[in-house]
Amino acid sequence: HGDKDVTDGFLWNENATQGSALLVHGWAANSSSMHSLVPPLRAQGLRVAAFDGPAHGVRAGDQATMTQYTRAVGAVLDTLGDVRVVVAHSLGGIAAIGAVAAHTGRIPECAVLIAPPATLGAVLERWDGAGLRLTRPLVEGIYRELHHRNGVPVSHWDLAALGAALDLPTLILHDPHDPMVPYEDARTVTAGLKNARLTDADGGHMGILMNHTTTTHVTRFTTEHLAAPGGPHTHLHHEGIA
Template sequence: MDLVVTAAGATVRGVAAVSPRWGATLAMPLFGSVAKPRPVRPDDEATMWRARRRTVRIAGVDRRGVDVDTYEWGGGARTVLLSHGWNSRASQFTPLIRELVAHGYRVVAFDAPAHGSSAGRRTYLVDWLDVFAALQQRYGAFDAMIGHSFGGLATLVGVAGGTDAARVITIAAPADADLLLSQFQGMLGYSDAVSARMRERFATRYFPGQPDPFAWLSSVRRPLPAEVPLLVIHDEGDRIVPYAEAGRIMSANAGGRLLATTGHGHNRILVADAVLDAVLEHLEVPSAARTSPASPGVRTATVLPAAAAGELISASVAA
């Protein structure tokens, strides 16, 4: 994979030396490309086999239509929607699915286009939003939406844009699409001139008619409705999405609660007991956050006042 990225970066940079616009034209299809789906891990297979499987059809980034695989567990009256990250799949939530079902929730998840078992080769955040809309039509209002990484950003954007969810939880989520474009530039190593053309093409390709799509794709510039309780979970050592992104999300969502972990990174955080406990607790909190006893590698945070937005106020520190 590194060799592929290196070769792609060299090609884009070579073309961009002649024309930054041509370089951006060449780089743009790569931005929405997804690696070959990872298989379901053996430990997750039993949970996935028990799911009630269906599909929803959405337009897809190419607007040609794509079928998305959906999964449902449990039969409770309260529905929780799970939104996986880039290059992942619904099965990444298996430990959380088991916990939620055991506590009486109906759990819904999906494999985004080009992910997991779903069709397609390319995708972007617009597909996550279309899936949210299709599942909202099927199930009605969600009691909660939980998103990991890219799926966390999609969740924030979706609820800020009108998806009906009583509570939101993000895990290792970026604060806006700008970070994703910056990371893509760093990966391919193209110039700022190409980056500027990329932003133009990105806006035109994915959000035609939007005067400023980067404001629309930002949890900082476009926060959640004030009545929606938010829990932000992030590991301080995350090497994929920097921990500072959690502070940016919190800075714009006064009254949110931040749970900082250590030693779990970007993906292992999904199976941490303290994280699962915090998620279940948040589902029962209508507004103000409560603190829980700390577990190893976890720092819990109280509700942050506006004056302290973006700063972690430690309620307890693991020994």
């Protein structure tokens, strides 16, 4: 992979000839959190890859940035070279779409975003509102520090803005009663992307990954969009996407 932010992961169906599926886990989770999505993707003849993001899972360290995570996703796209579908959970959705938008090679033919937050800023504001009672100067200080570490302001991490120029068929799955990421975020993302549709699924924020309905929707959607003859194909890259 050639990227220090990608060192640990899993690969199933290594010799598959129908292209690859990439699973991108959420923040404070790891690659194993996506395990329920492996069988339906393998059943489609896809090679399935998942990795632990920087400072996640078995990776060393306790700090990571969205810039690092996005760069890591991009490195895996480069290494595999034939990713046809990306399936991402929670904040992994922002990293995944950011990586695809910046990718200069073959980009996936479709994407599935499960319980995606609309922006990193909204996530941080919700954490502040969850009883932390941080003062506004402290919050602004955190934003400045994140800007310094990421190299871009927190406002950069806006899923719909990052993916606005991508004509990428995208399925968004979200529980209307998700206690961590409001359903309104899913509506915002769906409205902001060119080619997205929103479907409800139960299970809350984490349980949605294990819900049979989720795997069924993923199977139907990927089957529909990977059915084109000739296998993986190249989408024109949209220049100028940060």
